[in-house]
């Protein structure tokens with residue numbers, strides 16, 4: 001297992017098939033899926049297929065969503081990371097998009113902001129990106145608050161496969177988690 005980045009309370013690594021139970025606990029919860037298509041998973045096979053797809057993204061692009069692990073007990077509490085879009089989205093192509101998702105019992109502890117901040121630092125300082133994007137459901141206030149704390153700016157609402165979706169942009173110089181340690 002290779003640790004990619006660490007924060008005071010967490011570390012991030014690639015997702016593995018051993019993470020199925022933790023991701024199933026997270027993704028079977030309707031509250032977690034409320035603003036992401038509203039289709040909680042029904043089976044562990046669906047999770048296994050997602051992990052296989054992420055492993056393919058690690059191989060093809062060198063990056064994808066990473067497991068977020070609580071240092072205290074090594075629990076996989078969710079995921080955070082950059083997805084590389086090589087297909088057009090909102091008239092952009094070849095972009096990196098920040099995403100995160102956590103088990104409901106771990107909301108409200110600052111873990112999303114802490115892990116996503118480390119992901120952004122990696123994107124700007126290690127990958128050398130100048131801009132990172134994010135999208136949310138217009139009513140996903142928790143996610144929007146995370147983005148705002150990280151320095152993202154709301155740009156516009158667009159139609160994403162028939163759903164109204166908010167488009168956020170972060171330039172490197174506005175990244176609140178990227179100052180040198």
Ligand SMILES: CC(C)(COP(=O)(O)OP(=O)(O)OC[C@H]1O[C@@H](n2cnc3c(N)ncnc32)[C@H](O)[C@@H]1OP(=O)(O)O)[C@@H](O)C(=O)NCCC(=O)NCCS
Nearest residue numbers: 032100101102107108109110111112113135136142143146
């Ligand atoms: C979106 C999501 C990741 C946000 O998680 P979250 O836990 O609300 O986000 P944060 O990490 O910012 O933590 C929230 C609160 O924890 C509080 N907190 C408690 N202890 C803390 C600590 N030690 N350090 C920092 N913050 C702490 C903060 O005050 C913060 O609240 P505030 O912004 O009002 O100040 C979560 O709701 C989720 O997983 N949702 C389902 C999936 C989803 O919608 N993903 C996004 C798709 S676009």
